[in-house]
Amino acid sequence: MAYYQKNEYDFRRYGNSVNVPNNDIARCMYYLNCVCHTIEYNENNIQRYCNYENWRQLSDAEDYLVFVLCLTLSPDEFEDKCFVESPELCGSSSNAFYEVGQIKHSLLAVQSVVIAGRTRHVNKIMAYTQSWMKSYYYEPMSRLVARYRPQQPSTSSSAPGCVIS
Template sequence: MALVLGQNRVGIARSDNPTTVPNHPVARLMFYFDCICTVLQITDEYAARLRDYMNFYLLTESEMDKLLYFCWLFSPDELINKCIFLNDDLCGEYENGFFELSEITERLLVTDSLMIGNQQRRVKKVMAFKAIFLLKNYYIPIEIYKERLHIILLAMNIIMQERRRIAGVEGATETPIRTTNTSSCCIIL
C-alpha cells in the first residue's frame, strides 16, 4: 500500500543524529547498510555486526561477502522512491536524514512495506538523501568490490540451482515421466 503525504512542510523533525563515517570503502558500505537497516527496521544481532561501520576493520572475509550481498540485495535501484528519496531540501546541510512516516509532510509517495528477497519488510521511517550520499556510500565502494560481488553472485546462483535440482529430484513422483527424443544423430567416420 502506498501513502501520499501532504504538502505542508511545517513540523518536519529528523529522527537521526549527524555522524562521521571512516573514509574506507568497507566502512562506507557498512554505513549504507546501516541506513537501510534503519529504514527497514532490521534489528537482528547478526545485522548489527555488519552495521558497525566504525569497526569496519574487524569484519571477516565471510562477513565482508555477506555485506556485499546485502548491499546488492538492498540496492538503491530497489528502494528509491519507495522508502529512500532524493531530496536535498529535506537533508538540509547533511547528506542524508531519517524521518518518521508521521513526520514527513512534503509531498512524497511512500510505500508502507516492501518485498525484498522473499521477505516482506515494513517501512516505518524514510530516508532523504543528496546524490553525493549514494555516490560516496554505495556506488563508488560497490564499484571497488564489483569483481568480488560478481563471484559471490555467481556462487549464490550455482548454490540456488543445485538446491532447486535437489528439491526436484526429492520431489519427483514414483511414476516415471516419458520423454520423446526427436533429435537424431549421424556419425561420419
C-alpha cells in the same frame, strides 16, 4: 453530497552527524545501517554488519557478506518508497532521516517494501543527495565488484620451461 479528504503527513527529522571511516567496507556498512533505520530487517545477523565503526573486526568472509547484503538491499529496492533523493530535505547534510506520522499532501511513502520475496515494514524515510549515494553505495560497491570478480586464469606458466598448450 461530495466528500473530500486530504491526507496529512507529520514529518519529524531526526539523527545526528557521524564519521564514517574512508574504507569501502565501512562505507557499505554505513549504507546497511541506513537501510536498517528505514526498514524492519533483522536477518543475517545484520546488526553486526551495520556497525561501520568496527569494520576492521570483520573477516574476509564477512567483508564478502557485507558486499552481498548491499547487493540484495540495493537502492533500487527503496527508491521512491523509503529512500527519496531530495537535497532540499537534507539541508546541510548529505542524508537525513524522517519519522513519518499521518500521511500528508503529495509525498508518497509506502508502509512496506518487498525484499527477496519477503515483506518488510517501513519505519522511516531517508532523504539523500546524489553525492551521498555515490559515496556510500555506488563507488564502494563498484570497487568491491572488482575485488570480488572471479580472477581469470593466468596463461603464463609458474614453472620455468613449462609450456601450456
